[in-house]
């Protein structure tokens with residue numbers, strides 16, 4: 550069910566699902582009842598009870614939605630209670646969060662706060678436009694605004710620079726904004742290294758990167774849009790043990 554899963558600090562968990570967990574996206578033509586059943590199955594397996602993962606309507610932008618107590622009327626994108634925000638990052642004070650991907654970079658962030666305070670959680674959908682427009686630093690800034698001290702990040706599976714071929718002018722465009730994105734593919738053609746770009750944005754923002762996942766295109770246990778245009782989406786997840794958010 551998971552390509553990677555760990556308790557990253559006491560009571561706080563990060564995981565990335567795999568193809569065995571099935572498609573978790575409602576926007577790829579799959580049966581919505583089946584998608585909801587799979588999402589609920591993961592929540593049940595993790596013992597989340599009545600605290601479902603919050604998913605977002607991802608649009609390759611750089612808006613950050615505040616969820617639950619982290620919501621603040623900033624830029625008008627914060628989700629109404631229980632709603633699905635249109636955004637490419639979400640920040641919460643302990644509410645479980647999910648980001649869907651198949652080649653784009655899923656980023657999960659956790660920030661600790663004072664003793665007895667719930668942690669600040671975040672997920673980010675960082676594809677090529679999101680990397681170029683700074684959705685990762687935007688999410689980090691929003692987390693810092695909630696009073697977190699130490700921030701750590703987990704970069705899930707995504708297409709690697711060796712596999713992600715783009716036109717030369719597109720490589721130049723993105724690299725002009727994030728130099729670490731510039732690369733050459735294994736075929737010797739212009740490429741973009743999005744995981745390296747995300748890593749550089751995190752490090753520049755003072756966030757430590759704890760983990761990086763495999764290449765989706767090279768791993769049959771993960772969904773890859775570049776391998777199959779009709780593919781599903783796997784998810785990056787962050788949640789707290791029951792009670793941690795309310796502690």
Ligand SMILES: [Zn+2]
Nearest residue numbers: 709712764767
């Ligand atoms: Zn690859």
